[in-house]
Amino acid sequence: MIRISTIFIAICMVLVAASLGLVLYAVAGISGTESAIVALTALTFLILYNAVSMRLRDRSDVGGQIADLSRGTADLARQVAEYGRRLAAIEGRIASSNSTNSDRVQSVVGEINELGGLVRQLAATVSTHEDLLAGHAPPPAPAPVARLEPEAPIDLMAPFEERAAAPPPLPAPPRPPPPAVQTHTANAVSTVNGRNQTQMLVTLRNAIDENRIDIFLQPMVTLPQRKVRFYEAVTRVRDERDQLIAAEEFISIAEVSGLIGRIDNMVLLRCVQVLRRLMVRNKDVGVFCNVAASTLGNSTTFAQCLDFLEANRALAPSLVLEFKQSTFRGLGPAETENLAALAQRGFRFSIDHVTDLRIEPRELADRGVRFIKVPASLLLDPKQASTSDIHPSDLSDLLGRFGIDLIAERIEGERAVIDLLDYDVRFGQGFLFAPPRPLRPEGASATGGAASNPAQDIQGSNGSGTPSPGATSAAAPAAPSSRITGNAALARRI
Numbered sequence: 001m002i003r004i005s006t007i008f009i010a011i012c013m014v015l016v017a018a019s020l021g022l023v024l025y026a027v028a029g030i031s032g033t034e035s036a037i038v039a040l041t042a043l044t045f046l047i048l049y050n051a052v053s054m055r056l057r058d059r060s061d062v063g064g065q066i067a068d069l070s071r072g073t074a075d076l077a078r079q080v081a082e083y084g085r086r087l088a089a090i091e092g093r094i095a096s097s098n099s100t101n102s103d104r105v106q107s108v109v110g111e112i113n114e115l116g117g118l119v120r121q122l123a124a125t126v127s128t129h130e131d132l133l134a135g136h137a138p139p140p141a142p143a144p145v146a147r148l149e150p151e152a153p154i155d156l157m158a159p160f161e162e163r164a165a166a167p168p169p170l171p172a173p174p175r176p177p178p179p180a181v182q183t184h185t186a187n188a189v190s191t192v193n194g195r196n197q198t199q200m201l202v203t204l205r206n207a208i209d210e211n212r213i214d215i216f217l218q219p220m221v222t223l224p225q226r227k228v229r230f231y232e233a234v235t236r237v238r239d240e241r242d243q244l245i246a247a248e249e250f251i252s253i254a255e256v257s258g259l260i261g262r263i264d265n266m267v268l269l270r271c272v273q274v275l276r277r278l279m280v281r282n283k284d285v286g287v288f289c290n291v292a293a294s295t296l297g298n299s300t301t302f303a304q305c306l307d308f309l310e311a312n313r314a315l316a317p318s319l320v321l322e323f324k325q326s327t328f329r330g331l332g333p334a335e336t337e338n339l340a341a342l343a344q345r346g347f348r349f350s351i352d353h354v355t356d357l358r359i360e361p362r363e364l365a366d367r368g369v370r371f372i373k374v375p376a377s378l379l380l381d382p383k384q385a386s387t388s389d390i391h392p393s394d395l396s397d398l399l400g401r402f403g404i405d406l407i408a409e410r411i412e413g414e415r416a417v418i419d420l421l422d423y424d425v426r427f428g429q430g431f432l433f434a435p436p437r438p439l440r441p442e443g444a445s446a447t448g449g450a451a452s453n454p455a456q457d458i459q460g461s462n463g464s465g466t467p468s469p470g471a472t473s474a475a476a477p478a479a480p481s482s483r484i485t486g487n488a489a490l491a492r493r494i
Contacts, residue, residue, distance in 0.1 A: 009050060017043035099225050200253050203239045208259060212238040213266045216436035217274070220288075220407060220429040224421055230320070231278070232288040232429065233271045234436040235263065251292070260292045261301030268305060272312050274439070275319055286318040288350055288371075293327040296335045306341060316346035320371060324353040328364070336367075343368035352409070354378065357388035357395060365402035372399060373407045376416045376430070379423060396424040 021039030024030045030038075207213060213235065220230040237245040254260040271289040278285045295301050312319075321342065328351060331339065343349070350371035351364070359372065378384060379392045390398055396406040408420050411430030420428065 013046040207237045215270050218436040219434050221433050223428050230286040261295050264295045288320045288322045290322045302338050320348050320350050322350040361402040373409045375410045376408045393423045
């Protein structure tokens with residue numbers, strides 16, 4: 001609708017132009033045609049002037065409106081940013097509160113478990129003393145060590161299944177090594193735990209034949225929450241006196257003598273059993289299993305491992321095969337092909353025993369590597385910044401771009417954890433969090449005390465939840481007594 005002011009201005013312009021023409025015609029004596037032309041010219045000029053002035057006025061109005069809209073948009077953006085900051089702060093407080101509550105619950109559960117263990121030990125001690133005082137039962141002999149029995153459809157370790165099904169044999173005296181072994185180690189001068197290489201080799205053969213290869217579990221935790229995410233299976237060998245021998249003491253001898261393949265097969269079997277028991281409680285847990293380079297390069301041993309892993313392919317997302325850094329750097333054609341066969345079946349790999357930070361993440365990611373373990377001392381060493389291709393503080397981000405997680409191992413102090421958080425390290429492993437611990441016998445978890453470590457109630461079972469023959473014999477009571485009190489009955493059940 002045309003505004004009244006516009007109509008009034010138009011009428012005024014017409015009147016002004018007409019008055020100008022009349023004045024020229026009446027006063028100046030100009031003819032009517034010329035007066036009309038002058039009047040029309042004046043009217044056109046007035047119309048153009050009014051149109052230009054109105055356009056300028058409208059433009060200034062639009063500019064003011066745009067400026068107001070910009071200020072309003074800026075205010076809205078500031079308000080949204082403030083709301084986002086407040087929401088992030090609230091989420092952070094909630095996450096911190098949840099983490100604190102979870103840590104408190106875990107600490108309380110650990111203390112309860114320790115108290116339960118003390119109560120069971122006290123009950124067993126009281127029962128023993130009551131039996132001795134009653135005079136009806138001799139002092140109890142040491143219970144045989146519980147043995148793991150492989151699961152039903154596993155052809156990987158057929159001789160091992162037959163040995164596991166038999167009752168635990170008595171420790172046999174060390175037998176002399178075969179002539180070939182005597183020739184090979186006759187000049188050995190180095191000793192391990194008081195044994196020379198020949199004695200260590202005999203002990204190792206006996207341990208394999210008598211199923212005395214055990215695994216300990218050491219947790220890997222998230223940082224900074226320190227929640228258990230993975231476990232590493234650490235191999236231990238028990239000699240004739242049930243003394244433990246660490247892997248660093250027998251691995252080299254096992255590799256030279258060709259026994260490492262059998263050890264890897266037995267450890268791999270136990271890792272699968274442990275993983276199945278762990279996944280009953282937590283589907284997100286994983287187990288790292290070490291594999292030697294000679295096992296990867298031996299066609300016969302690797303074929304057995306591949307068949308076994310193929311039968312347990314469903315566990316591939318949670319079973320991580322771990323190799324040394326030197327193994328990956330020295331891969332030959334056969335090892336590369338075998339590694340690719342494992343990667344095609346969905347198994348992931350980890351690298352440990354890292355000695356330097358000259359790492360090619362793209363090449364490792366293409367081969368299926370998803371984890372790299374680096375000692376905390378190596379990451380925090382200032383000399384590595386000048387000798388490596390990348391600063392240690394940027395290593396986690398670089399590996400993350402290729403889907404590889406960095407794990408800092410051998411952490412022994414809180415100061416190292418604080419420094420590693422600045423390096424954006426997501427996982428940690430070391431004695432600060434927990435040392436490698438043996439698996440708890442099956443009977444201990446059956447009494448109602450939950451393990452402080454979720455993997456400690458696995459040993460003594462065959463992976464399916466049923467006690468193995470060794471565990472059953474270990475839990476069997478001694479000779480019946482005519483007088484069994486309440487404490488003694490409690491010890492019998494334990």
